Amino acid sequence: MKIKKLVDKLFQLMKFMCTKMPRRWHFGTNKFQVFNQFIFNKSDLKYINNMALPIILNNLLAMLMDFCIQAMVGRLTLNNFAEVSVINTTIYSITGVLGMVSMAFNILGSRYRGKEDETGLRQSFLVNLFIDFVLGILLFMISILIGKMVLSELYGFRGAILDETSIYLNIYVPSIGLNLILFTFGAYFKIINKTKYTFYANLVVTAVNILMNYILVFGKFGFPRMNMNGAAVAVILSLTLNLIIYLFLIKCNTIFRAKYDNVFNIFKDTVKITIPLMGQEVLESTIVIIFINSVLSHIGMKEVSIYNLLFLLISLAYMPMYGYAQTSLTIVSKLFGTENKDKVKVIPKVSTKLSLIFYIAISGFVVIFNKQILNIITNNNYLITGSMGYLIIALLSSTLNIPATIYKYCLQGIGDEKWVFLSSILINIINIGLIYIFGIKINMKLNGVYLGLMINYLILTVVFSIRYKDKTLCK
Numbered sequence: 001m002k003i004k005k006l007v008d009k010l011f012q013l014m015k016f017m018c019t020k021m022p023r024r025w026h027f028g029t030n031k032f033q034v035f036n037q038f039i040f041n042k043s044d045l046k047y048i049n050n051m052a053l054p055i056i057l058n059n060l061l062a063m064l065m066d067f068c069i070q071a072m073v074g075r076l077t078l079n080n081f082a083e084v085s086v087i088n089t090t091i092y093s094i095t096g097v098l099g100m101v102s103m104a105f106n107i108l109g110s111r112y113r114g115k116e117d118e119t120g121l122r123q124s125f126l127v128n129l130f131i132d133f134v135l136g137i138l139l140f141m142i143s144i145l146i147g148k149m150v151l152s153e154l155y156g157f158r159g160a161i162l163d164e165t166s167i168y169l170n171i172y173v174p175s176i177g178l179n180l181i182l183f184t185f186g187a188y189f190k191i192i193n194k195t196k197y198t199f200y201a202n203l204v205v206t207a208v209n210i211l212m213n214y215i216l217v218f219g220k221f222g223f224p225r226m227n228m229n230g231a232a233v234a235v236i237l238s239l240t241l242n243l244i245i246y247l248f249l250i251k252c253n254t255i256f257r258a259k260y261d262n263v264f265n266i267f268k269d270t271v272k273i274t275i276p277l278m279g280q281e282v283l284e285s286t287i288v289i290i291f292i293n294s295v296l297s298h299i300g301m302k303e304v305s306i307y308n309l310l311f312l313l314i315s316l317a318y319m320p321m322y323g324y325a326q327t328s329l330t331i332v333s334k335l336f337g338t339e340n341k342d343k344v345k346v347i348p349k350v351s352t353k354l355s356l357i358f359y360i361a362i363s364g365f366v367v368i369f370n371k372q373i374l375n376i377i378t379n380n381n382y383l384i385t386g387s388m389g390y391l392i393i394a395l396l397s398s399t400l401n402i403p404a405t406i407y408k409y410c411l412q413g414i415g416d417e418k419w420v421f422l423s424s425i426l427i428n429i430i431n432i433g434l435i436y437i438f439g440i441k442i443n444m445k446l447n448g449v450y451l452g453l454m455i456n457y458l459i460l461t462v463v464f465s466i467r468y469k470d471k472t473l474c475k
Contacts, residue, residue, distance in 0.1 A: 044343075044346055044347075044350045045350065045354075047331070048324065048327055048328075048331070048347070048350055048351060048354065049354075050193065050195075051190060051193055051195050051327045051330065051331070052195075052320075052323045052324045052326075052327040052351075052354070053323070054195035054196045054198060054199040055190070055195055055198075055322075055323035055326055055327065056319055056320050056323035056324075056358075057199050058195075058198055058199050058202050058323075059319045059322060059323060060319060061199075061202050061203065061206045062202075062206075063316070063319070064206065065206045065209055065210065068210045068213065069209075069210075069213055069231055069234075069235075072213050072214065072217050072218070072231065073217065073228055073231055076217070076227055076228060080164075080227060080228045083157075083161065083164060083165045083168065083228065084168065084228050084231065086155055086165075087165060087168060087169055087172060088172075091172060091173070091175065091176060093285065093286065094139070094176060095175075095176050095179050095180070096281055096285055097278050097281050097282055097285075098135055098176065098180055098278075099179070099180060099183050099281075100274050100277035100278045100280075100281055101128060101131050101132065101135070101180065101183075101184075101270065101274050102128060102132070102180065102183035102184045102186070102187045103187070103274075103277055103329075103412075104128075104270045104273040104274040104277060105124055105125065105127075105128040105184055105187050105188075105270065106187040106190060106191065106326075106329060106330055106333065107273055107329065107333045107412065107413055107415070107417075108124045108266070108269055108270060108273065108333075109121050109124045109125060109187065109188065109191045110190075110191050110329075110330050110331075110333030110334040110413070111333050111334070111336075112124060113191050113192070113334050114333065114334035114335055114336070114338055115338075120262070120266070121191065123262055123263055123266055124266050124270070125184065125188055126263070127263050127266045127267050127270060128184045128187075128270065129181060129184055131267075131270065132177060132180035132181045132183075132184055133177065133181065135176070135177060135180060136174065136176055136177015136178065136180060136181070137177065139173055139176050139177065140173050140174055140176075140177065143169055143170055143173040144170060147166055147169050147170060147173070148162065148166040151165050151166055151169065164228070167229060168228055168229055168232050171229055171232035171233060171236065172232040172235065172236070174236055175232075175235050175236060175239055178236070178239040178240065178242075178243060179239065181243060182239065182242055182243060182246065185198075185243075185246040185250065186198050187330075188250065189249075189250075190326065190327070190330045191330060191334075194249075197246075197249045198246075201242055201245040201246060201249065202242070204241075204245065205238050205239075205241055205242040205245070206238075208237075208238050208241055209234055209235065209237075209238035212233075212234035212237055212238060213230065213231055213234040215230075215234075216229075216230030216231070216233055216234050217230040217231055217234070218230075273415075273417055276417045276418045276420070276421040277412065277417055277421075279421045280417070280420065280421045280424060283421070283424060283425060283428060284424070284428075287428075288428055288431070288432070291432050291435075292307070292435065292449065293307075293308075295435055295436055295439050295440060295449065296439075296446070296449065298440055299439060299440065299445050299446065299449075300445075302382075302383070302386060303445060303446045303449075305383050305386075306383065306386050306387045306390055306446060307446060307449065309374070309383065309387050310387055310390060310391060310394040313366055313373065313374075313391075313394075314394060314395065314398045316362065316366075317358075317359050317362040317363050317366065317395070317398075318359070318398075318401075318402075319358075320354070320355050320358035320359065320362075321355040321358075321359065321401075321402050321405055321406070322405075324351040324352075324354055324355045324406065325351065325355075325405050325406050325408075325409040326409065327351065328347050328348055328351045328406055328409050328410050328413065329409040329410065329412060329413040330413070331343075331347050331413075332344050332347050332348075332410050332413040332414055333413040333414070335347075336413065336414040336415075336472075344414075344472050345469075345472050347410065348403075348406050348407050348410045348465075348468065351406050352402060352403045352406045352407075355402045355406065356399070356402055359399065359402060363395045366391070366395070367391065367392070367395070370387075370388055370391055371384065371388065374387055374388070390446055390447075390450070393447060393450045394450055396454070397450040397451070397453050397454035397457070398453070398457070399457075400454060400457035400458050400460075400461055401453075401457045401460075403461045403464075403465065404457050404460035404461040404464055407461065407464035407465050407467075407468050408420055408424075408460070408464055410468055411464060411467060411468055411471070414468075414471055414472070416467065416471060419467070420464070423463060423467075424460070427456065427459050427460055427463065428456065430456070430459070431452060431453070431455070431456035431459075434451075434452040434455055434456070435448065435449050435452035435453070437452075438451050438452050439452065
């Protein structure tokens with residue numbers, strides 16, 4: 001109960017930051033009253049924050065859990081740390097791409113919810129669970145059959161290292177299927193506006209995961225020392241616990257009683273939405289990042305390290321943005337096509353403003369305590385000094401990605417995901433060319449990379465916001 005009270009107080013504090021504080025900035029003049037009206041609307045804030053704040057806290061928990069796992073594995077051998085990092089990064093990428101199936105359910109399920117079609121929502125939920133289960137089993141079988149060969153050919157592992165990593169991989173691969181199922185449950189809680197449930201569940205699971213990692217990795221309390229395999233076992237156990245908690249919270253005896261008369265059409269709709277979403281994820285999380293790292297490697301390895309170090313800090317500042325983006329997608333999917341036209345237009349604006357407030361606050365904290373924060377990540381003074389020189393431009397260039405991301409999610413929520421994917425391909429091709437020209441040809445180096453990214457985010461923001469305005473005016 002004490003933890004629940006503490007979490008509730010944290011929610012209240014975050015809401016206070018987003019609502020109450022700016023309303024005190026009036027000083028008896030009309031200027032600040034106009035400013036307040038431009039920034040905030042109490043009903044919109046409550047509507048959005050009730051869903052978004054738990055998502056943001058979930059993201060923080062995920063980062064904390066990953067950091068703790070890395071810290072524990074980092075106390076094993078250098079080979080163990082490298083092996084775990086390589087496999088985890090690969091698994092995360094696969095999970096991220098396949099996780100677009102749950103995003104498709106988020107869109108479809110929200111539309112059913114908006115139409116008050118509970119049967120359609122349940123059917124869509126069950127179809128997604130089936131897809132998640134099949135994908136999880138399929139990937140586990142692939143890992144058992146050819147996982148060792150893939151590790152050998154793709155990463156060049158040999159001998160004892162190959163044997164170690166193949167065992168770790170086979171233990172860890174089921175996390176893909178479990179995570180996909182949990183993503184679908186999480187999307188369902190977003191749709192019914194019960195995101196607090198996911199936070200409470202993840203709070204328990206994070207604590208259990210960290211404890212199990214400590215016990216199994218180092219062999220504490222009479223358990224055998226499993227080293228890096230202990231980290232994999234701990235993840236699987238904690239994800240299973242998470243699933244059990246979700247099943248309890250969702251009252252599965254009710255949700256699994258849905259009829260099965262429309263599942264084939266729902267399956268087709270899910271696949272239709274999922275394909276461009278997966279393409280978008282591959283484009284942004286793989287292709288563009290690979291190219292940027294390629295350009296940076298031609299500039300110098302110092303620049304590669306600086307960019308990736310600053311990317312970690314920017315990712316921290318982006319956490320609220322992703323929470324509000326996911327919330328916006330869910331809400332506009334519910335409301336699009338209904339009589340709440342004005343609300344559909346307002347949601348991305350409010351979410352962008354709230355995301356910017358958090359981003360500016362976190363960025364300010366990072367700028368003030370930059371050296372201390374960088375010292376937590378690395379003890380390389382040469383790298384820290386170099387990163388401090390690029391910190392401001394990195395944070396400024398990334399600001400424009402906030403409205404671009406919010407409007408992208410909103411466009412996907414109203415069924416324009418194919419257009420978003422195709423336009424993103426074209427714009428990112430231009431972006432790749434600009435980064436190459438600025439970074440290498442004009443020899444602006446890392447400044448050129450950030451300038452190219454800034455232009456890219458600006459174009460995406462303008463194009464996506466205009467498209468969203470046109471699409472919502474048509475309804």
